[in-house]
Amino acid sequence: MFYHHNMGKNEKVIRLVGGAAVFVIGWIVLNGSGVLASMVTATTLVGFVLALIGVILFVTGLFSWCPLNAMFHYNSCDACKEGATHRHLPV
Numbered sequence: 001m002f003y004h005h006n007m008g009k010n011e012k013v014i015r016l017v018g019g020a021a022v023f024v025i026g027w028i029v030l031n032g033s034g035v036l037a038s039m040v041t042a043t044t045l046v047g048f049v050l051a052l053i054g055v056i057l058f059v060t061g062l063f064s065w066c067p068l069n070a071m072f073h074y075n076s077c078d079a080c081k082e083g084a085t086h087r088h089l090p091v
Contacts, residue, residue, distance in 0.1 A: 004065075005063070005064035005065050005077060005080075006064070006065055006066060006069040006070055006074065006075040006076070006077065006080075007060070007061070007064040007065060007066060007069065007075075007076055007077060008075075008076035008077045008078055010076070011061075011076045012061045012064050013061075014061075015057045015058065015060055015061030015066075016057075016058060016061040016062065018057055019053075019054045019055065019056070019057030019058030019059075019060075019061055020054065020058055021054070022050055022051075022053055022054035022057060023050070023051050023054025023055055023058065024054070025050055025054070026046075026047045026048065026049070026050025026051030026052070026053070026054055027047070027051055028047075029043060029046055029047030029050060030044065030047030030048060030051060031047075064077075
């Protein structure tokens with residue numbers, strides 16, 4: 001399946017590595033908070049939000065497509081900017 005991406009190689013690598021790192025930090029915060037299952041605290045919320053942001057960054061990097069980039073008509077792919085013909089692969 002070929003599709004149009006809106007992310008260059010550097011942005012993709014930053015999102016993959018950064019997303020994984022943010023997810024791990026969120027996971028550590030969630031597991032280290034020592035909260036009972038029935039209690040929700042600010043620490044739990046912060047951990048959940050960080051983990052969610054990490055997943056979103058990682059998935060957008062994996063597919064080389066970001067909805068915010070599309071919404072603002074931003075494309076960091078150098079080959080696309082130059083008008084070069086190239087294949088847009090899923091990964």
